Amino acid sequence: MFKRWRRKRLLARPFPDAWEACLTRNVRHYPRLPEDERKKLRDCVAIMVAEKEWVGCRGLEMTDEIKVTIAGQASLLLLGGDGRYVFDGVLSVLVHPDAFVTDVYMETFGEAWPRGPVVLSWRHVVAGGADPADGLNVVLHEFAHQLDGLDGEMTGTPPLGSRRELERWREVAEREYLRLVNRAERGQVSLLDQYGAANRAEFFAVTTECFFERPLELAAQHPELYALFRDFYRQDPAAWFRQGEGRPRPAGRERRQAPARDDDVEVIEGFADDADSPDACFARGVVNLQNGKFARALREFDRATALDPDDAELHHHRAQALFELGRYREAAAAADRAIALDPRDIEGYRMRALARFELGRDEPALEDWNRVVAALPNDAEARYERALTLEALGRLKAAVRDLTEAISLAPDWADPLLVRAEIHEALGEPEKAARDRTEAIRRDPDLEAKL
Ligand SMILES: [Zn+2]
Known part of the structure; x- marks a missing residue:
């Protein structure tokens, strides 16, 4: 929940013109996309640029152009997602000026490790982005490996x-x-x-x-x-290629937030002729969820799960809509369903944990958080939420450990520091509490007035 809140603040900032020019220049798909997908891509780029650690290797000076180009190409893979996952397991991107030698003494221009950094050659990134139709793109290739590895192993089955x-x-x-x-x-x-x-x-x-x-x-x-x-x-x-043949669409200038989408959520490009399929309902549900229209989102997920009762992802999204509507008992039941269908559905555990916590069922909530954290050890939000559950159970030292992880995983997020400060107070350590509050204000200057 809080990661989304933090990202929301990030996305409220205007997307720099220079970055947009860079996308148009170096991500040749970008001008071909419909505006709503361009907006989604810009959002993913803003998140990736802010959240990843970008490292220039062998003397390469890291620039916004490099970051925006790589983030822009990688984000093409995410345009069909719900916007929550932005290669969250990739903490850093290492960029070499040209082809590099790996520890197996093989010349290469890209590498991906499960839960590790993505390593790229800038020269090959530029070449891959310049022609949208040559079939070669090292960024798409390496970030595809990351998607493949989301279930723990890069096996070719995502x-x-x-x-x-x-x-x-x-x-x-x-x-x-x-x-x-x-x-x-x-x-x-x-x-x-x-x-x-x-x-x-x-x-x-x-x-x-x-x-x-x-x-x-x-x-x-x-x-x-x-x-x-x-x-x-x-x-x-x-x-995109059929429509764009010979005349790529001009890149849009408009970058306002999407308008309140009461009317236009009914039709989503590509789903219009198949409006009653589970996919169409799912897509509309996600758009409504993102725009805060939770009751409408729930109606779509109700329909989707009626049409396709065996899809865990539909059920955990339905759980999210119920959760946002404050219907925690039903949210927990929907998440149960997702988990029963797919015991590896981590988002199902996350939704159930959130719902159980709201219902005061702290022990079972903790069991769910343990699963989420085991699967996604670098997910700061999950660490933070587990800490709140541990705090509710009176396990303050364990809560501090998770908060400390969250604080280092999300270096611009103030909330874990505020909670850790409270716990330090409770443990009779006021100096530590004061230090945490100072750091929280450094991260979020707006807090100064409130504390
Ligand atoms: Zn490969």
Whole structure:
């Protein structure tokens, strides 16, 4: 909850003109996107630039242009998401001026480690962004590995919402992977880069590049694979290229907050002709959720779960709408459903924990937070929320440990410092409490008047 609040404040600031010019120049997809997706991309860029640690290697001086270019290309992968996840597990991005040598003595231009930094070559980033249709983009490739690794391992099967989706993934992706291996072995040309034949994880990353860079050809030559990735990314890049043929849309100047969307949420591009599908209801539900229209969001998620009762993601979003409406008991029940369908659905545990805490069920809430923190150890928000639960249970020392983690994970967030200050008071350590409050004010000067 508080991470979203902090991000909301960040997103209220205007997006710099120079950054927008940089996106237009170096993220060649950007001018082709409809304005609502451009807005979403700018939001993801603002979050990534602010939250990641950006490191120039071998003398490369880190600049806004580098940050905005990389964040802009990576954010293309997130346009179908609900805006909450912005590569949260990637804490730092390391950028070399050119191809670099890894510890396995192989020349390379990109690397991704599970829960580790993304490492990129700036020269290859620029080359990959300059042509939106050459099928090669090292940023898309490396950040796709990060999505793949969200379930703990980079196996080529990203986390999926339901067992049905998982079965479909195994069937379609496996067949296409073996097809590519076959072609590579026989030296036949292929649309997909043959580096994807190295293993299933590379196949996922290479197909992602092709999906965003050569969607029309992928859709024509590998329709099932295209549909699989379209459903995973909840995006249809072929539409951008079809519409944009020869005349990219001019980049918009308007960057006001989206208007109160009472009217225009009814139709979302790409879903108009299929308005009663679970996907369409889900997409409308997410837009309503983001715009604070919780009752409408709930209606959409009610419909979506009625149409597709086995999708954990639909149920945890429904839980969120119920939670925001203060209907905690029902929120906990909806989250139960999500978890029953997919015991690895971390957002289900998060929603249930929040609801249980509000219901005063601190012990069960703590069990849920333990799961969330174990899966997402760098999630400052989860650490903070677990600390509140521990505090309610009187386990103050453990609460301090989580708050200390949250304080270092989110270096511009004041709330964990304020709570730690209260606990220091309660433990009879007023000097520590005073130090925390001073640091909280440094992080958020508006607090000075309130404290
Ligand atoms: Zn790779």
